[in-house]
Amino acid sequence: MAELNYGLSELALEIRGMVREFAEARVKPVRAELDETGHFPTEILRELGKMDLMGLYIPAEYGGTFEGDSMPNLIAVEELSRICIGVSVSFAANGLGADPILLGASDEQKKKFLPALASGEKWAAYALTEPNAGSDAGSIRTTAVKKGDKYVLNGTKQWITNGGEADIYTVFAVTDKNRGARGVSAFIVEKGTPGFTFGKKENKLGIRASATRELIFEDCEVPAANLIGREGTGFIWAMKTFDVSRPGIAAQAVGLAQGALDEAVMYAKVREQFGKPIIANQGLSWMLADMATKVETARALTYATVQSIDRGVKDYSKFSAMCKVYASDVAMQVTTDAVQVFGGYGYMKEYPVEKMMRDAKILQIYEGTNQIQRDIIGLALNKEYGAVAKK
Template identity: 70%
Template structure:
């Protein structure tokens, strides 16, 4: 049902005190016979309130910290499961983001994904596969901004000629195009590695996410610059692209965390 688009799913890991430090989660699931009783909140969850199925990461053994985390499937409509306010975001405003609230929410034991205590590992492996998707999103945003900037540069007349005739603008467009293609190649290489059945790809996933998202922020900012005052107006699309690009540097792990992931993995190779 999820694969064919009939139902939406959501990934619920982040909490108010567990962002980059995902192991700091506080939402709990206490075993009670053939059910778990969930209590706590999840923050900034994409598709919150819209999704039918939620993968929720909880502590089934608080004394073990991250090693006591587990993953449960919770369905919308389950008693004790509700939603907070719709977040008013800077970008990706077409995507619903809400808080998930669990108040003595009873979930059947058979909704456990894997085994108790493997939740953190499941979350990290999921992120290794989802980071290239964020990178692909970043490439698409940048491509759109670049195309808008190039078209505008050929149409906008200043000093008696299109601004595309000025070397300063030409160099900006050349740099934008080059960076986009470099990011696209890195994303495709990472996707190819994952599809090949490779067991380890955390480093490559982090690399393509960092490079593509930083590139998207730079390209969209330059697109706004090329459009000048018009670029700053909501009447034109590039300011939206710049706002949308920013989140790609933040979610699925901040780019600062990604650089730590890259460093820790590459140092194991020597």
């Protein structure tokens, strides 16, 4: 298939081949069943670990294979997403959980927690959202009170991806009520810590293979050594994490949209009505053309953003938000169109496109709704152009 040359490294291309083959062989045959039953893809993640694919974003000194190129991990997410984003989010959530550690933790903390994540022996999760703190993440109410060499956590986190399945959680809690967002701190909490339990697994519209649970902290004592950075820096780690993780959501969206496009084109070539394949109808082939164009545009913006971050571009919040909002909107449109291409069959569970359409919706919601993303872009524009006006 013809493709654009994004200047991918040899490693990135290798990873693309490996994960594509893996997703076809291991994920595709079970995705419908995982969707139906809501079973967590434990075996799939274990195998990805054995294949050294869980540490693509972790530097070699901590057991991973990251050497400054973020594309291999991004492409792994994209290729898994092409087949099932319920699986890819479970994979990618490890990176989300580990990002605050990578960004803000001490070398000692990194050495303690990252190698097991890199080998896939342990899994991670990121715990920010609360029942009353969604888009308004600054209003979290989970508290952490220092007591000797411990912090005592109380509160509830909601809709935590990999909740219950992960071993290592980065949890955001208020250490100083009076300082608002600046009173938030980040902690590493291990599964099995007394006072740390899980709520029920949520029953969701899409990404049903992924585990989404409440985390409940009741007088949960966490070693003070597990505080990431200093007290009050948590919100910074939370937001910086999003800046680097949003392109990951975009990669999920690109992969999912590509998967839906693949299905739609293949079907349009074999489905015959009125004595010819339906792709021979101009109305339909133009629809496919638009779908393909959107997918490639989304991919180009996503890759450009990540490659720019790798090349040291500093102010990338705006671009992270752009690729997330654009690619996820594309995924929603393309999966919806794919169902349309399939017609009645598309609405049936025999074919994967209805699942893709259900799965797509979350991409416009999680890691900051698309409205929040547009706020970020709008704020950046206001700031950038404001500076120009003053001149």
